[in-house]
Amino acid sequence: MKLSNYFLPIIKEIPSDAKIKSHQLMIRTGMIRQSTSGIYSWLPLGFKILKKIENIVRDEQNKAGAIEMLMPTIQSAEIWKESGRYDSYGQEMLKINDRQKRELLYGPTNEELITQIFRDNIKSYKSLPLLLYHIQWKFRDEIRPRFGIMRCREFLMKDTYSFDLNEKNAEISYYKMMLSYLKTFERFNLKAIPVKADTGPIGGNLSHEFIILADTGESEIFTDSEIFNFETKLLEYNDVSLKKLSSHFSKFYSSTSDLHDVNKFQKQVPKKNQIIKKGVEVGHIFYFGQKYSKSLNAIVNTRESKSVNVYMGSYGIGVSRLVGAIIEANYNNNFMKWPKSVTPFQAVIINLGKDNDTVTIKANNLYQKLIHNKFDVILDDTDANPSSKFKNFELIGIPFQIIVGSKHHDDEFEFKELGKDSKIVNLDSLISILKEEYSNC
Amino acid sequence: MKLSNYFLPIIKEIPSDAKIKSHQLMIRTGMIRQSTSGIYSWLPLGFKILKKIENIVRDEQNKAGAIEMLMPTIQSAEIWKESGRYDSYGQEMLKINDRQKRELLYGPTNEELITQIFRDNIKSYKSLPLLLYHIQWKFRDEIRPRFGIMRCREFLMKDTYSFDLNEKNAEISYYKMMLSYLKTFERFNLKAIPVKADTGPIGGNLSHEFIILADTGESEIFTDSEIFNFETKLLEYNDVSLKKLSSHFSKFYSSTSDLHDVNKFQKQVPKKNQIIKKGVEVGHIFYFGQKYSKSLNAIVNTRESKSVNVYMGSYGIGVSRLVGAIIEANYNNNFMKWPKSVTPFQAVIINLGKDNDTVTIKANNLYQKLIHNKFDVILDDTDANPSSKFKNFELIGIPFQIIVGSKHHDDEFEFKELGKDSKIVNLDSLISILKEEYSNC
Numbered sequence: 001m002k003l004s005n006y007f008l009p010i011i012k013e014i015p016s017d018a019k020i021k022s023h024q025l026m027i028r029t030g031m032i033r034q035s036t037s038g039i040y041s042w043l044p045l046g047f048k049i050l051k052k053i054e055n056i057v058r059d060e061q062n063k064a065g066a067i068e069m070l071m072p073t074i075q076s077a078e079i080w081k082e083s084g085r086y087d088s089y090g091q092e093m094l095k096i097n098d099r100q101k102r103e104l105l106y107g108p109t110n111e112e113l114i115t116q117i118f119r120d121n122i123k124s125y126k127s128l129p130l131l132l133y134h135i136q137w138k139f140r141d142e143i144r145p146r147f148g149i150m151r152c153r154e155f156l157m158k159d160t161y162s163f164d165l166n167e168k169n170a171e172i173s174y175y176k177m178m179l180s181y182l183k184t185f186e187r188f189n190l191k192a193i194p195v196k197a198d199t200g201p202i203g204g205n206l207s208h209e210f211i212i213l214a215d216t217g218e219s220e221i222f223t224d225s226e227i228f229n230f231e232t233k234l235l236e237y238n239d240v241s242l243k244k245l246s247s248h249f250s251k252f253y254s255s256t257s258d259l260h261d262v263n264k265f266q267k268q269v270p271k272k273n274q275i276i277k278k279g280v281e282v283g284h285i286f287y288f289g290q291k292y293s294k295s296l297n298a299i300v301n302t303r304e305s306k307s308v309n310v311y312m313g314s315y316g317i318g319v320s321r322l323v324g325a326i327i328e329a330n331y332n333n334n335f336m337k338w339p340k341s342v343t344p345f346q347a348v349i350i351n352l353g354k355d356n357d358t359v360t361i362k363a364n365n366l367y368q369k370l371i372h373n374k375f376d377v378i379l380d381d382t383d384a385n386p387s388s389k390f391k392n393f394e395l396i397g398i399p400f401q402i403i404v405g406s407k408h409h410d411d412e413f414e415f416k417e418l419g420k421d422s423k424i425v426n427l428d429s430l431i432s433i434l435k436e437e438y439s440n441c
Numbered sequence: 442m443k444l445s446n447y448f449l450p451i452i453k454e455i456p457s458d459a460k461i462k463s464h465q466l467m468i469r470t471g472m473i474r475q476s477t478s479g480i481y482s483w484l485p486l487g488f489k490i491l492k493k494i495e496n497i498v499r500d501e502q503n504k505a506g507a508i509e510m511l512m513p514t515i516q517s518a519e520i521w522k523e524s525g526r527y528d529s530y531g532q533e534m535l536k537i538n539d540r541q542k543r544e545l546l547y548g549p550t551n552e553e554l555i556t557q558i559f560r561d562n563i564k565s566y567k568s569l570p571l572l573l574y575h576i577q578w579k580f581r582d583e584i585r586p587r588f589g590i591m592r593c594r595e596f597l598m599k600d601t602y603s604f605d606l607n608e609k610n611a612e613i614s615y616y617k618m619m620l621s622y623l624k625t626f627e628r629f630n631l632k633a634i635p636v637k638a639d640t641g642p643i644g645g646n647l648s649h650e651f652i653i654l655a656d657t658g659e660s661e662i663f664t665d666s667e668i669f670n671f672e673t674k675l676l677e678y679n680d681v682s683l684k685k686l687s688s689h690f691s692k693f694y695s696s697t698s699d700l701h702d703v704n705k706f707q708k709q710v711p712k713k714n715q716i717i718k719k720g721v722e723v724g725h726i727f728y729f730g731q732k733y734s735k736s737l738n739a740i741v742n743t744r745e746s747k748s749v750n751v752y753m754g755s756y757g758i759g760v761s762r763l764v765g766a767i768i769e770a771n772y773n774n775n776f777m778k779w780p781k782s783v784t785p786f787q788a789v790i791i792n793l794g795k796d797n798d799t800v801t802i803k804a805n806n807l808y809q810k811l812i813h814n815k816f817d818v819i820l821d822d823t824d825a826n827p828s829s830k831f832k833n834f835e836l837i838g839i840p841f842q843i844i845v846g847s848k849h850h851d852d853e854f855e856f857k858e859l860g861k862d863s864k865i866v867n868l869d870s871l872i873s874i875l876k877e878e879y880s881n882c
Contacts (some may be wrong), residue, residue, distance in 0.1 A: 007571060009562035033558060036517035036545070044573075049512045067448055069488045072595045073514055073578055076477035085472070091540045092841055097548075099532045100584045104477070106515070106537075106547075117474060117482055121450035124528075130448060133487075137578070139513055141540045146530055154513045383565075 001345070002367070003380045007044050010392050020216045022150030025336060029322075029396045034149070038250065040143025045344050045396070046323065052342040053322050054135055056187050057158050059435050064180035064237055066131035071113050073137055077103035079112040083295045089201055092140040100115075106139035111202065111314055114161045118310065119298035126164050128300065129173055139210025149320050150280070151218070156320040162313040165302065167289065170311040174206065174287050175242040176369030177315040178249070179211055182232045184317065188261035188326050189339040192282055193228060194249055195221050198258035202314060204228050208249075209256055211279035214328040219281050222256040222265050225273045262274060280325045287313040306396050310392035336397030337418045341441045345378040347434060348398045350389050352405035363404040366413065366427070373431055377402075394418065400437070402430065442786070443808070444821045449484050453540045461657045463768035464589030467759050472764075479586025479594035485514050486785050486837070487764065491597065493783040494560060494763050495576055497628050505621035507572035512554050512779055514578055518544035520553040524736045528641055531649055533581040537569050547580035551566055552643065552733050555602045558827040560739035566606050569741065571613055571749070574601035590761050591721070592659070597761040602753040606743065608730065611752035615647065615728045616683040618756040619690070623673045623722050625758065629767050630780040633723055634669060635690055636662050639699035643755060644730025649690075650697055652720035655769040656669040660722050663706050664682060664695040664846065722764045728754040728771045777838030778859045782882045786819040788875060790828050792844035807854065807868070816871055816879075818843075835859065841878070843871065
């Protein structure tokens, strides 16, 4: 992409209404613009990052055996009346009347709708276990939207629903999702831990929030530092791995403030291991058994021809919120560097030349060669002055810069990884370095 | 994918409320399920096809130089009041009040919002020309939703907006999009022609609908058969190509019924070339100049430091509707075969064996080998009887079947392209055939 053809409105000043780092950076680098309270447009830079995050979330869901589908944003009030949540959900539900005065709503979550789909289409134990997911925009009518896309009203969420024949199998599905979440967050270089949590309006018996530590987080967590000593790389979706996983995370105390038990915490966690910190919630998983399958009458026939209400769980990842969470975890002291898996561009070429001079030709040739080698790079070909080009791209946080100026020989480029010293490289080594750096993405 | 792990609810009977072919097929093959009037869930099979269509639309937009972003589904009423369309748009606009009684609406189209984004972020001619697009769910509160996803309320649309400094440049953007649309529809094997159309509630001076001929279509078109004699393959996004394009489609009479002029039609089109047919609208492009940039005050500074209201156009493709349109064009006499570019699976392996017998092992091995070779195949590993397996997959219309039974040698498979005779092939030639067949997708 050439910057002169792109749409990247940078703002020099920190916007006064943006209180947290991610909100500030997203506005300043033209990732998002608010269209009305708590509702945002994603401009090209932000959209690209959002899409990369979405694709990683999708990839890990598929690897865990979940099957993608898509439910609509607008739902009928009827099924919510059947489950009893139409009145109990509260004012965060955006209720709508259509032109025929039928009651609709903008889905804040999808337990009812997926249960209805299950009930209408699946009758036999042979179809179980089943994990269905979708990635869709949701709406919760926050009374006081703030912090940009971290606490907004319209947001992108991945939600998965599990269907099992009994509680034992349902627990396997639950830990499959827990493992898939840990693997997902690791791909963003985020250390997220599952913390025991209240089930809230979803309901149920068992629930974990996935929290990444960040001072600006709204959740407070209490846990044991040992909980972080856990590797998921070698774990697969089999019984042995899932048992390892569940036993590790049951062994150590962890809790959100809702469920926190001070005495238990003091007794169970050695003083030196006690962690009390703020964090950002990036995912939440629930096991609620037959709660919705009973109220909505979702029944399967067993091998023995008995009827059983299916056992269910639900599993959410805040896809749009992850954009903010990744920034909160990486943007410190005015320095940002995107993880390589989600950086909007793999490198920026900063052309220090003027119209049609040899430097500009060299920068253009390099751009063509990198595109030809399938790198996704942006060329700053504008007539802005050098210092403003450097400032803008340091602000954006693209991990690698290639600076093309008049100081170097024909086949030499200044290559700089953000936060490190620059070095002079030729085209071949430039290509090898980038290939190596992005080999795991 | 193994069918036993998939979610593919097939219905034997033709649903009584489904009047047109695409609606019938989509319900019967478990592609969609209605959740409430005019609002559908996309089950895995339908979702996969929808996603493939979306990705092709996206790819052709990118090739045309349009930049992707994403606007929200919910918009503030304010900007619609500024443009004057809040009252004039009519009852198809789904109006919403949030908990604070602020007026919102579910976007039926995005001219206002994109103009607001432009006005707030772009000030200089240097940023032009600009083509921005997004692919997002929209809502139009149809009084009588029908024909499944062909005339529904919540639907997926790609809409692009062009911004230019003057009318002449705006026309170039218009024909760029026209070319990109023709290229897009060709990738679905659809012959869509641009037909002069009324501008409706979008407004403006120039407008074409893209229509594919289909007896079940709701649009009636009048044109000259010569209009179809046009190749886009060699055309690129340059002045010469775009001139060829505009002169071809201006040369021949074409009109929707709204604008049809019987006398002109009779005079201009030789009797033998006259086409009066039903068709399905799959895209619509508009040039409306300064209509929204004036009402919403979107101004850029020219090179000469003058202020000019930007010249705009908008360009829509009905992404979810295309699923139906492709079926209408391909499903005849109870026979369906998906175009290779969008088939949900590239081939189906039909296992005629029983639990753990050698045939089943052979089918499983074949499945693993094809997956390993990066083919996206589905293995019917269920215990359904052979005739029902054949019936289901013929109904679905996956173009290639590989039948694994006891009749053949170890390294032999029965390979059948739908609508053709089957032949016996070994694994290597099977892989070469599939590679060859999908080489252009």
